[in-house]
Amino acid sequence: MRILSPTAILGYGFPADSFEEGLSRQPDAIAVDAGSTDPGPYYLGSGESFTHRDAVKRDLELILEAAVKKKIPVLIGTAGGSGGEPHLKRDLDVIREIAGERRLHFKIALIHSEVDRELVRRAIHLDKITPLGSAPVLTEDVLDGTVRIVGQMGVEPIIGALEAGADVVLAGRAYDPSVFAAPALLRGFRPGPAIHLGKILECGAIAATPGSGSDCLMGYLRPGCFEVEPLNPGRRCTVASVAAHTLYEKSNPVLLPGPGGMLVLSGAKFEQAGDNRVRVTGSRFMPSDSYRVKLEGVKKAGYRTVSVAGCRDPVMIREINSVIGLVRERARDNFSGRGYNYLLDFRLYGINGVMGSLEPTADDVPRELGIIIEAVAETQDVADTICSFARSTMLHCSYPGRKATAGNLAFPFSPSDFRGGEVYRFSVYHLMKVRDPFELFPLEIIEI
Amino acid sequence: MEKVGIKELAEVIRSKNSGPYELTLDIIFKDRRSFEIARKSGLFTRELFAEKYGIEEDRVVSVIEYEQANAIKATIVRPVESGGPGETDVYGAQQHAPLLEIEIPVD
Numbered sequence: 001m002r003i004l005s006p007t008a009i010l011g012y013g014f015p016a017d018s019f020e021e022g023l024s025r026q027p028d029a030i031a032v033d034a035g036s037t038d039p040g041p042y043y044l045g046s047g048e049s050f051t052h053r054d055a056v057k058r059d060l061e062l063i064l065e066a067a068v069k070k071k072i073p074v075l076i077g078t079a080g081g082s083g084g085e086p087h088l089k090r091d092l093d094v095i096r097e098i099a100g101e102r103r104l105h106f107k108i109a110l111i112h113s114e115v116d117r118e119l120v121r122r123a124i125h126l127d128k129i130t131p132l133g134s135a136p137v138l139t140e141d142v143l144d145g146t147v148r149i150v151g152q153m154g155v156e157p158i159i160g161a162l163e164a165g166a167d168v169v170l171a172g173r174a175y176d177p178s179v180f181a182a183p184a185l186l187r188g189f190r191p192g193p194a195i196h197l198g199k200i201l202e203c204g205a206i207a208a209t210p211g212s213g214s215d216c217l218m219g220y221l222r223p224g225c226f227e228v229e230p231l232n233p234g235r236r237c238t239v240a241s242v243a244a245h246t247l248y249e250k251s252n253p254v255l256l257p258g259p260g261g262m263l264v265l266s267g268a269k270f271e272q273a274g275d276n277r278v279r280v281t282g283s284r285f286m287p288s289d290s291y292r293v294k295l296e297g298v299k300k301a302g303y304r305t306v307s308v309a310g311c312r313d314p315v316m317i318r319e320i321n322s323v324i325g326l327v328r329e330r331a332r333d334n335f336s337g338r339g340y341n342y343l344l345d346f347r348l349y350g351i352n353g354v355m356g357s358l359e360p361t362a363d364d365v366p367r368e369l370g371i372i373i374e375a376v377a378e379t380q381d382v383a384d385t386i387c388s389f390a391r392s393t394m395l396h397c398s399y400p401g402r403k404a405t406a407g408n409l410a411f412p413f414s415p416s417d418f419r420g421g422e423v424y425r426f427s428v429y430h431l432m433k434v435r436d437p438f439e440l441f442p443l444e445i446i447e448i
Numbered sequence: 449m450e451k452v453g454i455k456e457l458a459e460v461i462r463s464k465n466s467g468p469y470e471l472t473l474d475i476i477f478k479d480r481r482s483f484e485i486a487r488k489s490g491l492f493t494r495e496l497f498a499e500k501y502g503i504e505e506d507r508v509v510s511v512i513e514y515e516q517a518n519a520i521k522a523t524i525v526r527p528v529e530s531g532g533p534g535e536t537d538v539y540g541a542q543q544h545a546p547l548l549e550i551e552i553p554v555d
Contacts, residue, residue, distance in 0.1 A: 244476050
């Protein structure tokens with residue numbers, strides 16, 4: 001069985017030549033991951049996508065045009081980047097638009113993945129919620145502040161959609177390998193190799209060398225093993241590139257927990273199977289006693305305004321910590337009668353702007369300093385007020401040894417301050433025990 | 449004892465989020481020989497990663513040797529969850545620099 005992965009994330013693009021090459025291998029399914037939590041909590045909370053609509057449309061035009069004509073099933077996981085209802089709707093709109101423009105007709109399966117807060121509350125009461133990794137325990141207080149929760153579906157709801165006769169499956173939040181493994185499991189392949197293949201395919205050509213998140217990768221499943229191969233003649237899959245990829249973005253490279261069980265790769269063997277192909281054997285899947293689904297949720301933390309500035313004065317740079325202390329104190333004192341609730345923070349590029357508290361050499365004195373003043377508050381107006389006040393105070397305050405009395409900051413832009421809009425924080429990153437793999441993921445079939 | 453800079457032995461040294469609450473650090477060595485030098489040095493322990501990042505040892509979740517990729521992987525707890533207050537690196541992709549200075553003792 002052959003599965004084509006066009007790109008690492010729908011909207012990241014892929015060369016049309018690679019895709020054509022993939023089509024010429026007569027794939028049995030085209031599957032693509034459309035999301036990630038990597039870009040942070042904002043997108044799940046706001047309902048926005050981190051991929052641009054027109055970039056997604058471009059990728060889907062190529063995929064749908066070819067797939068519908070050749071009757072190849074298309075599977076899209078984590079629609080719209082985060083898999084919530086607004087994200088699903090965004091990608092469905094794009095698909096409808098393409099179908100209209102190109103007069104394509106097909107059956108699409110939508111798999112919803114937003115999880116009702118009250119359902120999670122009941123699960124807390126029934127002791128069915130456990131934190132994942134280093135996440136804190138989920139309390140009802142945290143749940144009350146949470147604005148959107150999605151569950152990560154396994155392969156089962158996607159297999160269900162294919163069995164219902166869908167030509168295109170648009171899935172909400174999905175465990176990344178699910179859309180790749182589902183068509184293979186439907187054909188009777190073992191879950192170990194199928195899910196492991198999905199793990200590699202979901203990142204497109206990142207597992208090749210040179211790696212790329214915007215190029216295609218082809219997967220070949222056979223009984224007991226699979227092979228992966230890039231479709232761009234400028235790339236190769238090597239044992240090193242594929243084995244290295246199994247380390248990527250995960251804490252443990254040999255025990256990979258997912259919905260309904262654990263992918264065990266301790267016995268996996270990678271071997272070169274041709275100049276640019278790698279064969280993998282020995283991947284196993286161990287089902288767990290109870291089926292648990294990963295939940296992701298975010299709460300609203302306020303509104304952000306930032307100001308961008310630089311400093312080249314060696315005395316000011318030396319005194320930067322006392323300047324920041326003074327600015328914080330002035331802001332606190334000035335608005336003490338207002339009852340504002342805000343966070344005021346300073347990123348110091350040149351000192352520890354990239355690594356924060358993890359920076360081992362924060363005592364080195366740089367030649368110039370990049371400064372981002374950040375205010376987060378309960379309203380945009382208060383964030384604007386605090387950021388603006390901190391910026392003007394920092395610009396004109398005095399510090400020990402000061403020679404330059406005209407201004408302490410260099411602003412590259414006018415206006416100097418920028419509204420970042422709504423701010424969210426991850427609040428749910430937990431496992432929930434479910435009755436069955438379909439419970440949280442209703443299926444809806446639409447004829448287009 | 450002689451020492452060799454890690455950049456001479458490693459092909460890849462990188463950091464990345466592993467979920468919103470953890471940061472994972474990969475050191476992929478050039479070949480089995482380089483990996484064995486690193487492994488046998490006994491240097492790659494929780495203590496090493498705690499020291500490199502100025503954190504308590506209990507914040508180092510794991511240190512794992514992965515032979516198939518000639519790699520050593522460490523995972524630490526993020527100072528704040530991805531995108532939380534004071535965040536400096538939402539993707540966690542620029543937290544690897546302290547590892548580039550490691551010197552590995554060789555026999």
